[in-house]
Amino acid sequence: MSDSTHPTAIHHLPPFVTAPGQSDVLFNVVVIFMILAIFALGTFYLRLHSLPETMAHKSHKVQYELVAVLGLISLLTHNNIFWIAALILALIDLPDFSSPLSSISRSLGRIAGKVDASTEPAPAEPEPVAGHPGAPADQPPVERKA
Template identity: 50%
Template sequence: MNGTIHPAAPHHLPVFITAPGDTDVLMVIMAVFLLVAVLAVGLLFLRLHTLPERIAHRSHKLQFEIVAVLGLLALFTHMHIFWVLGLLLALIDIPDFGTPLRRMARALERLAGMAPEEDAVGATAEPDRGSSLPESRPTLVVPAEGEGDAIERPAAVASAQKERANA
């Protein structure tokens, strides 16, 4: 081969055209850029995918486990409805009905004089610290209407004691 340039070829070649046997710098730069772009998009996708789970965890939702399972289902099945359901569930505050009902049950057990039930953990339920209800309540003897017999009824608790018990 001779070293002369063909007369139709341009005398000044662009930067991205390399000589035979040289390293193609533009290809190396684009390969690194492509690798970084794929990793960045993957991280963005995973951050977006775990958004419902992070919202539920940050706000200490009761339904955190359900949101996490819906996120995993969305990831493995590629059904986006699971992700949307998880996001909606993470944003909605489900009211806690259990705590007030347990408090009412404990208060009724105390009023009835029964021993407190064991919690799910195994420890006995602690009575409210602010409660100042007496252990044994005095009874009033009130005659029934139209009858001379007396019926024993519990004495009324002072309103201050009721207010402290409800606080």
């Protein structure tokens, strides 16, 4: 065979055209670029998808769990309305109703005498001040200014 080109072929080939039997450099570069782009877009999508959960992480436990469930439902069903609801719920700070209600219930239980003294938390005792009765002996007495 001769190395001459076909008479109808163009004489100047673009640089991305490779000779037969050689590796295609442009194809290899595009394959590596596409793999990296797919991983980058996947990471971006999952970070964006978990945005409501990271925003609600500092809120109350019930609110955080609701946002997490809505985010999981939106991920599995591909319905964006659940993700939008999770984002709105994460942005709104819900008031804490359980703490005052549990305090009221403990107070009413104490008034009614239905709460054992063993289940109540012990009141914190003040630390003894040096120089007063009950203070440790290794502390010097407290000097008071007149």
